[in-house]
Amino acid sequence: MNLRWDDLKLFLAVHEQGSLSGAARLLKLGQPTLSRRIAELEAMVGEALFERQSQGAILTAAGQKLLPAAQSMAEWANEAELNVKKQTYLPEGKVRIAAPPGIAYEVVAPLAAKIRRKHPQIQIEVLSGVETLNLGRGEADLSLRTQKPNDVDLVCIDDVSSAMRVYTSKAYAAQLPPHPGLADLDWICWAAPYAELRTNQELSALIPNFKAAFTSDDYIVQVAACKAGVGAMILPQVLHHYAGLRELHGLHELDIDLGPDAVGSLYLVCHKRHRYLPKVQLVMDYISREFDSLRQDA
Amino acid sequence: MNLRWDDLKLFLAVHEQGSLSGAARLLKLGQPTLSRRIAELEAMVGEALFERQSQGAILTAAGQKLLPAAQSMAEWANEAELNVKKQTYLPEGKVRIAAPPGIAYEVVAPLAAKIRRKHPQIQIEVLSGVETLNLGRGEADLSLRTQKPNDVDLVCIDDVSSAMRVYTSKAYAAQLPPHPGLADLDWICWAAPYAELRTNQELSALIPNFKAAFTSDDYIVQVAACKAGVGAMILPQVLHHYAGLRELHGLHELDIDLGPDAVGSLYLVCHKRHRYLPKVQLVMDYISREFDSLRQDA
DNA sequence: TCACAGCCATCCAATTATGGATGACTTCAT
């Protein structure tokens, strides 16, 4: 006959909740689905298991007889879940996170330190770069991306948006004319292989005959140049607020409007196969909490 | 976490069939479906349950831990099916009993006949041998053992003890000297693979330079040799009393003291998961009643 | 008497799952 085991689960839920609707809510199923599934189970069994009333559903005699087996299955299913939880309760192992260089340095690295203090059994490997790694192939477990993924196998767990702002050293800002425009600034930009990054492209779009005054492929070098007064760079505002004790400390935010579209987003992405791995979940939770604090600082 | 109960069913089928393809065939599912469903279960569990090989799939340690719960669910699901089919809680199905050869022949076989007369819907399979089968793996539902189990998952339902005595044919006994010693007897013993049985070892301990006069791996052959006057064999006294109408009828009990430790026990053992299965419980009740009559005859 | 809230059953567009085809791999027999 081959009763579907999940149907027995639904059957038990209906009994415990006292109604098909209640069971549907508990199991996060549609009420039509619950109704149909129970009807199919009854068809397979050959007689009614519930007597439907407007107040709910009551077990028939046949349903009463099925109940002990369903309850025992539920007990063993719970054992299975506890078993699995015990086995995987302590997340451990390496989690590889891919992130753009600035994010890698300012957000992920300090976060890794924080996670490691609490969870020494977790190793974090940060892949700093801008290539879209193949999460499905295991090239990274998690990815922080500035573009929303459109691959159906990828899940966007969380995201944070931020205004993009212009930052310089105080000394550099002091020697600017009043109300400077974008073209009045010397720009610090990304060198190859990062030349195609969005900030570079936006500056090219906004400034006629745009030429970067300084370029580097190393984020830290760019920040050092900015602090040394070489020029200006575009950064997410939340990074400036967030990294109070980090490299961005001491940079001055210019009061220059980059336009309504000057908003950057950061997406926490993973492959759906990895989503429930305990070690990945642990790190995702930490990143989400950082996103929470980023949102509150903004 | 909410493991899908049907996924556990698939998991168990893979284990029992030894491959994803085999499980797919058994369950009349597509092999890609089976492959994906197991992958999804593993994703939810957070680690691999099977080690895939070209020869099939082998349980990992995590899979081993999940197995008992899945097996128990299967048993209760089967109960649910039987329940539904019969509309009454009439135990039915196959019960496999493992027992040492002599016990299998003298006790279990006649008992099986008795049970079948009253309960034709119960099938009994007797596994005659001395290996300690893995009850947890479902290799047998019940076990009659001469050693008390110490596995925490096994339950000793009942047990019976008996003095061990020496038996020969009357003709053989008639030609013995008065008050013969153990060394005066020709011994009928177990051949490989049963050579390590306890009676063999006890004789080796009691008789210097002990050599069996006759060995066989077949219990019936040993009894036939004994009746034919080849020599003596050690048997539990209750078996001789019990099997009044059986093969041991006609054997003569010698008045030889084997010592105070010459006591054998028989334990009725099952796995705690099977304990409350109606079919198993029915057979256990019958065996316990046989133990009762063995104790009274002693 | 009437409105409301809960229930269940049905319809059908949207979503998800399935499995045939396929490729890659390993093992075994010739």
Place this chain on the structure above:
DNA sequence: ATGAAGTCATCCATAATTGGATGGCTGTGA
């Protein structure tokens, strides 16, 4: 060395399932 037979994983057209919308019913309170 080679072909056959088994395994597993992936793709994607097709089939199956889901659940929002809806209607009908009952019980309850104003």
